[in-house]
Amino acid sequence: MNWQALANPARFKRLSDRLLPWFAGGAALCLAVGLYLGLVASPPDYQQGDSVRIMYVHVPAAWMAMFVYANLAVAAAASLVWRHPLADVAGRAMAPIGAAFTFLCLATGSLWGKPMWGTWWVWDARLTSVLILFFVYIAYMALNSAFDDDTRGARSSAILALVGAINLPIIKFSVDWWNTLHQPASVSRLDGPSIHASMLTPLLLMAVGFTLLFFALALVRMRAGLIERRLAALSYTRSADAGVASFR
Numbered sequence: 001m002n003w004q005a006l007a008n009p010a011r012f013k014r015l016s017d018r019l020l021p022w023f024a025g026g027a028a029l030c031l032a033v034g035l036y037l038g039l040v041a042s043p044p045d046y047q048q049g050d051s052v053r054i055m056y057v058h059v060p061a062a063w064m065a066m067f068v069y070a071n072l073a074v075a076a077a078a079s080l081v082w083r084h085p086l087a088d089v090a091g092r093a094m095a096p097i098g099a100a101f102t103f104l105c106l107a108t109g110s111l112w113g114k115p116m117w118g119t120w121w122v123w124d125a126r127l128t129s130v131l132i133l134f135f136v137y138i139a140y141m142a143l144n145s146a147f148d149d150d151t152r153g154a155r156s157s158a159i160l161a162l163v164g165a166i167n168l169p170i171i172k173f174s175v176d177w178w179n180t181l182h183q184p185a186s187v188s189r190l191d192g193p194s195i196h197a198s199m200l201t202p203l204l205l206m207a208v209g210f211t212l213l214f215f216a217l218a219l220v221r222m223r224a225g226l227i228e229r230r231l232a233a234l235s236y237t238r239s240a241d242a243g244v245a246s247f248r
Helices: 003-007 009-041 050-082 085-117 125-144 150-164 167-177 197-247
Strands: none
Touching (some): 009 197, 050 085, 085 125, 085 197
């Protein structure tokens, strides 16, 4: 695909018109089936009992927190290096979605940690690095709106996004590098997943559903961002024309 061609708002709108119904419909289907299988049909864990059902929201939310940030970092690179006009719009659209997934991950992790660890929170490497990720999302959004000049705000937040990407491998490998209460990876293992198919199936369905939901929300927010930019440009043009007319 010619990504530069998408810089044309009309072409982007036509593409998003085709993709949005598929993303939204697929997300609704996967989440509905995944929630049913995870919360109703799947068996309780032999150690954790029914509290393991939090996993079907917590784990996909954790995956999405990192996945969205990785896309945010790519958009930041495209903005700084290639000056792609849609990159800043995409970054602004994705950041609140990633922050929401990160918050959901932290909240459900706290609910899961209470019965498992006897506490709502521990300052171990995995939890602390995810909390830092949440703060980076917030800082990115704050920087974007901290300047009157949108270009300066976009550039500053893009640099922050690239620097913050250092945190992604720390989150991923923290359970291997340090002793933590958080359990190690049980799905993305070289020797294959270590959980039963009855639990793995709804987990993966929820992950696919969250991914499709992210793409749908990102497209909606990008379309809204382009409309806002167009309205701002029209408002500026009208103000400039009014100023010229009054000067005459």
